[in-house]
Amino acid sequence: GYDIMNYRKINPEYGDMDLCDTLIDEIHRRKMKIVLDLVLNHTSIEHEWFKESRSSKDNPKRDWYIWKKGRKPTKERPGGKKPPNNWQAMITGSGWHYDPTTHEYYWAQFLPFQPDLNYRNPEVRKEMLDTVKFWCQKKADGFRLDIINALYEDKEFRDNPFCWKLIPSDDDEARLFRDPIHTLNHPDTIEFMKQLRSTIDGFKDKERFFVGEVSGSIDTLKKYLGEDADGLNLVFLFQSLTTPFKAKKIKKIIQLFEDNFPDPYLPTWVFGNHDRSRRMSRLGNNILKAKLSAALQLTVRGVPFIYYGEEIGMEDGFTPANNSRDALVHYFGWIPQFIHNLVYKFTKETLNRDYCRTPMQWNSQEHAGFTTYPRAWLPIPRTYRKINVETQLEDEDSILNCYRRFLKVRKVTPALNSGSLRLPHIPELSKKVLAYERIIKKGDKEQIVLVLLNFSNQGLRMPNPSPNLEFLVSTSVNNKPIAGSRIILNPWECVVLEEK
Structure with a gap:
């Protein structure tokens, strides 16, 4: 834990x-x-360091954790009935916890049994x-x-x-x-x-x-x-x-x-x-x-x-x-x-x-x-x-096989695993479609990969921005997105295309 x-x-x-x-x-x-x-x-409060730390104020491990006297001492709590300050834990409530052994508070940013190291x-x-x-x-x-x-x-x-x-x-x-x-x-x-x-x-x-x-x-x-x-x-x-x-x-x-x-x-x-x-x-x-x-x-x-x-x-x-x-x-x-x-x-x-x-x-x-x-x-x-x-x-169209397809393409495509990113302007692009390019230099040439994501429950057609695009991978198994001068996107589909 x-x-x-x-x-x-x-x-x-x-x-x-x-x-x-x-x-x-x-x-x-x-x-x-x-x-x-x-x-x-x-x-943990069960760690040997903390066991030593809480045992006495003179223990060598005392300063390995954050200890401090509280405010407003009482007979029941001579170390103070109020925490040292207003610090709250990440889970709300005071992060200070009173320890009766030495009558001081220790600080824990999360749960009380997880004291912070100093x-x-x-x-x-x-x-x-x-x-x-x-x-x-x-x-x-x-x-x-x-x-x-x-x-x-x-x-x-x-x-x-x-x-x-x-x-x-x-x-x-x-x-x-x-x-x-x-x-x-x-x-x-x-x-x-x-x-x-x-x-x-x-x-x-x-x-x-x-x-x-x-x-x-x-x-x-x-x-x-x-x-x-x-x-x-x-x-x-x-x-x-x-x-x-x-x-x-x-x-x-x-x-x-x-x-x-x-x-x-x-x-x-x-x-x-x-x-x-x-x-x-x-x-x-x-x-x-x-x-x-x-x-x-x-x-x-x-x-x-x-x-x-x-x-x-x-x-x-x-x-x-x-x-x-x-x-x-x-x-x-x-x-x-x-x-x-x-x-x-x-x-x-x-x-x-x-x-x-x-x-x-x-x-x-x-x-x-x-x-x-x-x-x-x-x-x-x-x-x-x-x-x-x-x-x-066993299902070619499953989520798992979708991951596998994209991971395979990512692994062998430098633009996807190492390239920069550009958000291009594509005329007539639907507001429901997100497009970005991944780009990397390959010697004297650039590898450019276009990613199109349809954030819509409807199929969409869009202009093909380049006649030299080749299909790499899609979230759909059987879709052929390039149709001449148009690109066809199924509902909630991503297609990845490479400029050749």
């Missing part, structure tokens, strides 16, 4: 280090890469950089950095200022009328990204990368990459996850990403993850839209991050809040189920992250082929008998 008890050991539920080494070797033998999820911000302590910084080195020596190819924007806090413990914002968004972390300038995206956190980058770049056996889970404005996110591209290699741009599925809106965000992440920077395209509702459910379980979404993600300039199950169109599952395995749901246990249902119905957002964490659906057998145990760890959507890998491999 995300409350780490030891950064350099394997949870016995999953095996041991020898098994981990074998897994990494077998992955590499198959010419694949392994990216580890690394939680640098906090540990990065102002050089011993902590060294230990965590050594942890990165440890896994590089184990031949890890990259790292996803969990809530990496929360490493440093204001060293003077100043209150976060008031602001007129109630609910946070992917562009702005302000919430509950507080702007978390002293607890999120701190300048010292951003500066530390360069130390992380130099750590992995110090290994010359192969290239590695970091991708950071960061939230904030585009200007803030870009800072994590460094002014000289010497910070993180990538950051998740969650703006792509919530952008309305319309040609005009998608075009706008493409332009936003292109303006802010020119070469050598790269944008990321994220349509789902382990915290948010599945893409298929957001698209109303529309298979054609899901294929179009995949085509967009695999042809636009940037790094596509595909959440498991998206490639077969897995939908959100359902687990009642009182049966949830998600600690966040139980933290908000006072919220009745009907409120969860209403919020999900109208926003496709939910506190219950079990919805998007159901087991991978491999086949139509019991538990979708995920396990032979009597019960899967989460209930599997009943649609798994039709929505599974085995079934879709």
Whole structure:
């Protein structure tokens, strides 16, 4: 989980280090890469470091975490009945938690059993950089950095200022009328990204990368990459996850990403993850839209991050809040189920992250082929008998085979996997159609690939902008889009054409 008890050991539920080494070797033998999820911000309260830290104020590990006296001491709470300041956790409520052993508060940016490490302590910084080195020596190819924007806090413990914002968004972390300038995206956190980058770049056996889970404005996110591209290699741009599925809106965000992440920077395209509702459910379980979404993600300039199950169109599952395995749901246990249902119905957002964490659906057998145990760890959507890998491999027109077609073309087409992007002007182009070109120099010539996406439930005809276009791939299996001077697009179809 995300409350780490030891950064350099394997949870016995999953095996041991020898098994981990074998897994990494077998992955590499198959010419694949392994990216580890690394939680640098906090540990578990069960970590030996924290056990020592909370044991006494004089313990050598005391300063490995963030401790502070509270305000307004009482007989029952000599350390203060009020927290040290107004800092709120990312999940709302005070991030300060009173510990009766030493009568001080410790800081936790997320859940109470996940205390934050103190990065102002050089011993902590060294230990965590050594942890990165440890896994590089184990031949890890990259790292996803969990809530990496929360490493440093204001060293003077100043209150976060008031602001007129109630609910946070992917562009702005302000919430509950507080702007978390002293607890999120701190300048010292951003500066530390360069130390992380130099750590992995110090290994010359192969290239590695970091991708950071960061939230904030585009200007803030870009800072994590460094002014000289010497910070993180990538950051998740969650703006792509919530952008309305319309040609005009998608075009706008493409332009936003292109303006802010020119070469050598790269944008990321994220349509789902382990915290948010599945893409298929957001698209109303529309298979054609899901294929179009995949085509967009695999042809636009940037790094596509595909959440498991998206490639077969897995939908959100359902687990009642009182049966949830998600600690966040139980933290908000006072919220009745009907409120969860209403919020999900109208926003496709939910506190219950079990919805998007159901087991991978491999086949139509019991538990979708995920396990032979009597019960899967989460209930599997009943649609798994039709929505599974085995079934879709046999269907030429399935979502899975659509992904496979586009990935194959992307792999062998330099303009798609490495080229720049241009938004061309095409006369008589429908407002429902998004068009962009991917371009790369090939010696003295240019390879130009035209991508057309029909964000409409109706078939469309458009002028053929060039007589030299050749068909590469489509979300439709049987469509022949080039018809002389016209190009024919089926409802919710993407076609990719190359200028010859």
